Amino acid sequence: MFDFSxxxxxxxxxxxxxxxxxxxxxxxxxxxxxxxxxLASFRVSPVPVLRSFGAGYVxxxxxxxxxxxxxxxxxxxxxxxxxxxxxxxxxxxxWWAVLGLSGYTGAFVCETLRSGxxxxxxxxxxxxxxxxxxxxxxxxxxILPQAFRSVIAPMxxxxxxxxxxxxxxxxxxxxxxxxxxxxxxxxxxxTGGAIPLFIGVAVGFMILILPTGFFFGWLAKRMAVAR
Amino acid sequence: MTDSEGGPDLTKGEGPEDAITQAAATGTxxxxxxxxxxxxxxxxxxxxxxxxxxxxxxxxxxxxxxxGGKSTLCRSINRLEPIDGGRILxxxxxxxxxxxxxxxxxxxxxxxxQSFNLFAHKTILENVTLGPVKVRxxxxxxSEKHAMELLERVGIANQAAKYPAQLxxxxxxxxxxxRSLAMKPKVMLFDEPTSALDPEMVNEVLDVMTGLAREGMTxxxxxxxxxxxxxxxxxxxFMADGQIVEENTPDEFFTNARTDxxxxxxxxxxxx
Ligand SMILES: Nc1ncnc2c1ncn2[C@@H]1O[C@H](COP(=O)(O)OP(=O)(O)O)[C@@H](O)[C@H]1O
Ligand SMILES: [Mg+2]
Numbered sequence: 142m143f144d145f146s147x148x149x150x151x152x153x154x155x156x157x158x159x160x161x162x163x164x165x166x167x168x169x170x171x172x173x174x175x176x177x178x179x180l181a182s183f184r185v186s187p188v189p190v191l192r193s194f195g196a197g198y199v200x201x202x203x204x205x206x207x208x209x210x211x212x213x214x215x216x217x218x219x220x221x222x223x224x225x226x227x228x229x230x231x232x233x234x235x236w237w238a239v240l241g242l243s244g245y246t247g248a249f250v251c252e253t254l255r256s257g258x259x260x261x262x263x264x265x266x267x268x269x270x271x272x273x274x275x276x277x278x279x280x281x282x283x284i285l286p287q288a289f290r291s292v293i294a295p296m297x298x299x300x301x302x303x304x305x306x307x308x309x310x311x312x313x314x315x316x317x318x319x320x321x322x323x324x325x326x327x328x329x330x331x332t333g334g335a336i337p338l339f340i341g342v343a344v345g346f347m348i349l350i351l352p353t354g355f356f357f358g359w360l361a362k363r364m365a366v367a368r
Numbered sequence: 369m370t371d372s373e374g375g376p377d378l379t380k381g382e383g384p385e386d387a388i389t390q391a392a393a394t395g396t397x398x399x400x401x402x403x404x405x406x407x408x409x410x411x412x413x414x415x416x417x418x419x420x421x422x423x424x425x426x427x428x429x430x431x432x433x434x435x436g437g438k439s440t441l442c443r444s445i446n447r448l449e450p451i452d453g454g455r456i457l458x459x460x461x462x463x464x465x466x467x468x469x470x471x472x473x474x475x476x477x478x479x480x481x482q483s484f485n486l487f488a489h490k491t492i493l494e495n496v497t498l499g500p501v502k503v504r505x506x507x508x509x510x511s512e513k514h515a516m517e518l519l520e521r522v523g524i525a526n527q528a529a530k531y532p533a534q535l536x537x538x539x540x541x542x543x544x545x546x547r548s549l550a551m552k553p554k555v556m557l558f559d560e561p562t563s564a565l566d567p568e569m570v571n572e573v574l575d576v577m578t579g580l581a582r583e584g585m586t587x588x589x590x591x592x593x594x595x596x597x598x599x600x601x602x603x604x605x606f607m608a609d610g611q612i613v614e615e616n617t618p619d620e621f622f623t624n625a626r627t628d629x630x631x632x633x634x635x636x637x638x639x640x
Contacts (some may be wrong), residue, residue, distance in 0.1 A: 267448055272499035273475025275468055287489050321615035366488045367533035
């Protein structure tokens with residue numbers, strides 16, 4: 142039962158699966174930070190339409206299961222409505238997975254960042270406005286840099302959750318490591334035990350995630366704003 | 369600069385209408401005109417028909433009990449607070465309601481806060497250069513050179529590379545003054561600039577402000593520092609319950625106030 146030979150027999154495929162996971166996680170990390178920052182900016186903006194849009198988006202997306210979001214992207218928008226990114230279906234599925242995961246994670250990034258914005262004293266924004274910065278400039282140069290620094294640690298937790306959530310992208314037909322593992326297990330030729338495979342994949346995730354956690358912990362200490 | 373020079377008769381004064389046409393026509397009229405200004409916070413009527421004229425180079429001290437509307441008046445002048453009625457002109461122009469134009473004109477009105485409000489994530493030098501670079505679109509080098517001159521002048525050039533939290537309160541407030549000056553404002557507003565300071569740091573800030581007044585900066589200063597008012601101001605405005613109760617020269621005001629309300633207030637602060 143604890144015979145890892147099957148795991149190592151398929152090591153190449155599993156590594157490729159992990160590589161797909163990493164590509165998905167990296168792109169989604171960047172995109173979800175961008176989406177979350179935009180949404181947070183909308184939610185604090187003086188323009189009521191933007192504020193409503195931000196609030197509406199966050200409340201809908203945050204309360205929808207990720208599997209549904211990804212299925213909507215892959216099967217709804219891609220398969221049914223034929224909105225594609227490229228000729229190659231695997232590239233298209235990749236980008237739908239990135240978009241779905243980022244759109245979903247972005248809602249959480251937004252709310253975390255908004256709590257960070259609330260830690261920035263009101264006087265900072267007033268001083269920014271009093272030297273003639275516009276709302277967008279104040280946000281970009283004074284408020285968000287301080288807000289980000291105060292939420293680095295929780296932002297790390299969101300990214301870690303996001304890395305684990307990449308496994309749900311299997312639902313969007315994207316062949317990341319969970320889907321690779323399932324395909325291996327389902328194959329009639331697969332003779333090894335399931336447990337060694339699970340353990341191997343779990344260890345792989347720990348290798349990805351532990352350094353991420355340490356990195357964010359270190360960054361949070363280093364970047365803290367003294368008041 | 370002494371009070372014996374007299375100055376305009378403040379009880380009569382010229383009508384604000386005259387003042388505005390003059391400013392628009394020649395650019396030499398009063399620098400700040402506050403005209404029938406009202407402001408509410410919900411039910412609370414915080415500014416009740418405020419009228420105030422500040423000439424070029426004039427230093428006006430605003431004094432009065434807490435909650436009287438002094439901060440609100442300052443914040444209305446550079447539109448950190450919108451007003452409900454009346455109008456406020458700076459150098460003959462009304463500040464626009466919103467947007468980029470407001471931001472640009474607001475930079476002409478410097479503001480120094482009780483709690484300094486230096487940008488906590490930027491060094492002192494970066495605090496001073498941010499506005500000139502991003503708002504006035506000056507080059508970085510030129511802005512830094514000017515910033516260093518200003519920091520030199522307020523006596524903290526050697527702190528330029530530090531972060532605000534590493535400075536004492538007095539140093540932070542002087543840095544905040546330099547940040548405002550870097551925008552080359554037409555008028556500076558000070559909202560209780562020394563109230564948050566330990567007593568031994570009050571004078572280093574007041575000295576900088578007195579120097580500015582001597583050089584002809586137009587200033588509106590909310591403060592209870594009588595010494596500063598006598599030394600630097602031409603006019604004292606006593607505000608209570610959202611109204612201007614008395615306008616007077618500093619000497620007259622502190623020795624021989626006209627209104628009972630002001631006398632009562634002075635007797636309270638002078639016993640300390
Ligand atoms: N943002 C605000 N919302 C509601 N009430 C306010 C606000 N700012 C000030 N006030 C009220 O307006 C009145 C005047 O305040 P303020 O201008 O700060 O007075 P001062 O500076 O003379 O102490 C006070 O009663 C205060 O509680
Ligand atoms: Mg006040």
